[in-house]
Amino acid sequence: MTNTKAKKSSISLSRDDKIYYAVIHVILFLLLLIIIYPLIYIVSSSFSAASSVAAGKVILWPVDPSLEGYEAVFENSDVLVGYRNTIFYTILGTFINVAMTLIAAYPLARRELPGKTIFMFLFTFTMIFNGGMVPTYMLIRDLHMLNTIWAMVIPGAISVYNLMITRTFIQSSIPNELLEAAQIDGCSDAKFFFTMVLPLSKAIIAVLVLFYAIGHWNAYFNAFLYLSDRGLFPLQLFLREILIANTIDTSQIVDPEVAAAKQGLADLLKYSLIIVSTVPVMCLYPFVQKYFVKGVMIGSIKG
Amino acid sequence: MKATAAAAPSASTKVKKKSLAKRILTCWQLYLFLILPIAYLLIFCYYPMAGLQIAFKKFQANLGIWGSPWVGFEQFTKFFTSPMFGRVIKNTLTVSIYNLIAGFPMPIILALVLNSLRSEKYKKFAQTVTYLPYFISVVVLVGILNQVLNPRIGLVANLLELVGINNMPNFLGSATAFPHLYVWSGVWQSMGYNSIIYIAALASTDPELHEAAQIDGASRFQRVIHIDLPTILPTASILLIMNAGRIMTVGFEKAYLMQNSLNTTASEVISTYVYKVSLAASIPNFSYGTAIDLFNSIINMVLIVSVNAINKRIGGSSLF
Numbered sequence: 274m275t276n277t278k279a280k281k282s283s284i285s286l287s288r289d290d291k292i293y294y295a296v297i298h299v300i301l302f303l304l305l306l307i308i309i310y311p312l313i314y315i316v317s318s319s320f321s322a323a324s325s326v327a328a329g330k331v332i333l334w335p336v337d338p339s340l341e342g343y344e345a346v347f348e349n350s351d352v353l354v355g356y357r358n359t360i361f362y363t364i365l366g367t368f369i370n371v372a373m374t375l376i377a378a379y380p381l382a383r384r385e386l387p388g389k390t391i392f393m394f395l396f397t398f399t400m401i402f403n404g405g406m407v408p409t410y411m412l413i414r415d416l417h418m419l420n421t422i423w424a425m426v427i428p429g430a431i432s433v434y435n436l437m438i439t440r441t442f443i444q445s446s447i448p449n450e451l452l453e454a455a456q457i458d459g460c461s462d463a464k465f466f467f468t469m470v471l472p473l474s475k476a477i478i479a480v481l482v483l484f485y486a487i488g489h490w491n492a493y494f495n496a497f498l499y500l501s502d503r504g505l506f507p508l509q510l511f512l513r514e515i516l517i518a519n520t521i522d523t524s525q526i527v528d529p530e531v532a533a534a535k536q537g538l539a540d541l542l543k544y545s546l547i548i549v550s551t552v553p554v555m556c557l558y559p560f561v562q563k564y565f566v567k568g569v570m571i572g573s574i575k576g
Numbered sequence: 577m578k579a580t581a582a583a584a585p586s587a588s589t590k591v592k593k594k595s596l597a598k599r600i601l602t603c604w605q606l607y608l609f610l611i612l613p614i615a616y617l618l619i620f621c622y623y624p625m626a627g628l629q630i631a632f633k634k635f636q637a638n639l640g641i642w643g644s645p646w647v648g649f650e651q652f653t654k655f656f657t658s659p660m661f662g663r664v665i666k667n668t669l670t671v672s673i674y675n676l677i678a679g680f681p682m683p684i685i686l687a688l689v690l691n692s693l694r695s696e697k698y699k700k701f702a703q704t705v706t707y708l709p710y711f712i713s714v715v716v717l718v719g720i721l722n723q724v725l726n727p728r729i730g731l732v733a734n735l736l737e738l739v740g741i742n743n744m745p746n747f748l749g750s751a752t753a754f755p756h757l758y759v760w761s762g763v764w765q766s767m768g769y770n771s772i773i774y775i776a777a778l779a780s781t782d783p784e785l786h787e788a789a790q791i792d793g794a795s796r797f798q799r800v801i802h803i804d805l806p807t808i809l810p811t812a813s814i815l816l817i818m819n820a821g822r823i824m825t826v827g828f829e830k831a832y833l834m835q836n837s838l839n840t841t842a843s844e845v846i847s848t849y850v851y852k853v854s855l856a857a858s859i860p861n862f863s864y865g866t867a868i869d870l871f872n873s874i875i876n877m878v879l880i881v882s883v884n885a886i887n888k889r890i891g892g893s894s895l896f
Binding site: 287290293294297300304305307309312327331332373377380381383385386387392399403404405407408409411427428429463466492494509516540543547550551558 | 596599600603605606607608609610612613614616617619620621622623624625626627628630641685686689690692693702705706708709711712713714715716718719720722723724728729730731733734735737738764767768772776795796797800828829833847850851854855862865866869870873876877880881
């Protein structure tokens with residue numbers, strides 16, 4: 274029998290346990306394979322030659338390694354415009370999101386605020402009911418926000434879920450005694466927010482930045498509805514055109530040498546584009562992983 | 577002034593109640609903080625709700641939302657009697673129920689498997705890999721699906737060719753394949769992320785339970801059944817009920833991206849249909865689209881509220 278003190282691996286397992294561990298290792302191996310194999314295939318294809326991709330030769334590793342696909346991606350002016358716009362929307366949008374969420378969460382975290390329940394209800398109600406696609410579109414249109422950057426950063430400025438986790442965080446991590454002490458010293462509510470709450474909320478701010486920034490990077494719905502000026506399109510809209518609607522403009526590939534292999538290159542470009550558009554999020558991934566788990570856990574504690 | 581500030585924190589708890597006006601006045605700065613968020617909320621969340629009235633009107637652009645003539649339930653009747661009614665409801669329910677059945681147990685299985693691993697390093701690695709697809713955008717996810725299942729040059733076609741099968745069916749343009757692709761690509765993407773909450777619940781299990789069971793000669797599998805599973809059962813039941821409340825919701829984004837002229841019989845769900853009859857139509861019918869959306873929202877709201885009530889009754893925690 275396994276003794277918890279002893280090193281578990283050195284203890285011989287019973288026959289049942291051996292079967293059990295064999296089964297879970299097989300299950301896990303299959304799951305990991307299913308998750309990771311398509312990703313490896315995309316990466317390998319993106320580094321292969323257009324002719325090999327067009328001939329369907331890529332199975333696991335790159336065939337005739339080349340950077341043709343990436344060259345084509347960076348020669349595509351749409352992709353560059355989209356990249357620039359997405360970076361801009363992500364930075365501006367995330368800033369607005371985090372600022373709005375914090376200034377809403379701080380007063381709502383204060384237990385003595387008269388009317389707190391009414392405000393909370395106003396926020397939570399929007400989680401279960403909303404105006405829907407058409408009335409919201411008409412509002413954006415009537416506010417003359419169609420085809421402006423504001424359509425990308427103002428609607429959805431506060432995610433109620435994020436507001437709730439922020440509020441729970443502030444309530445549970447900033448002791449009431451601190452507030453009382455500050456108040457005795459004559460510290461105003463605003464001053465308390467800037468000098469105490471903000472510095473003590475670094476962890477939740479990190480969670481918010483990550484949640485919101487990834488949301489902006491990956492979003493396409495608002496842009497799809499509210500933007501028609503191609504100069505304002507975020508990357509995801511161009512990705513949709515190229516990857517899904519299949520409307521790659523091959524005339525944009527200027528290199529005459531590759532003109533013959535236009536179709537092959539158009540196929541290859543999709544793989545490289547998937548990588549180029551996803552790499553920034555994946556670079557954040559180590560931080561993301563740490564804080565996302567934290568965010569999910571704070572969220573699961575009822576506020 | 578100083579005295580009121582000092583008394584404020586205890587006022588709410590014990591000292592005799594101050595008048596409401598006074599309490600509000602002491603908090604004026606807090607209300608200042610709330611002005612911008614509340615203004616946002618009223619304009620961008622509540623004003624569109626007022627716009628829902630066009631569901632009961634015949635919207636005319638020149639008359640606007642408030643000036644258009646009332647028509648009662650005409651738009652709703654039109655939807656209920658339209659041939660698309662049965663189809664979009666059926667498609668929406670098929671996809672979401674299938675999604676619930678397939679998507680619910682997978683994260684639990686993954687969490688139980690990961691929790692059984694004895695190597696911390698392998699566990700970390702497996703978690704990292706399984707969370708990864710969650711951060712891929714829905715556009716890229718559907719793009720990957722298109723690339724992998726491309727009948728000419730895709731991964732599946734290449735693999736089938738290795739075993740001598742040359743004519744792979746075009747799953748992307750098949751109505752029968754649509755629910756499977758939609759659901760399993762979703763499981764692929766979010767299984768790892770959804771397992772986080774179960775893994776955390778398992779990590780908080782009292783180790784003494786496992787020790788006692790081991791002393792009594794329980795095998796690892798028996799411990800999974802009798803210790804691990806009961807540990808996550810409360811979390812699982814809450815999540816199951818909450819997911820059941822979303823049974824009439826299939827998000828617009830992924831369904832629309834996966835839709836093509838060959839698979840619309842299965843891929844036309846409520847949200848995509850609303851878009852098509854309103855914003856995307858050559859003669860946009862804003863009232864009709866809004867009516868369908870409102871019908872759907874009301875069902876959703878009723879579902880969520882009742883599901884939440886059930887949750888409260890069975891002693892679980894509630895959403896709000």
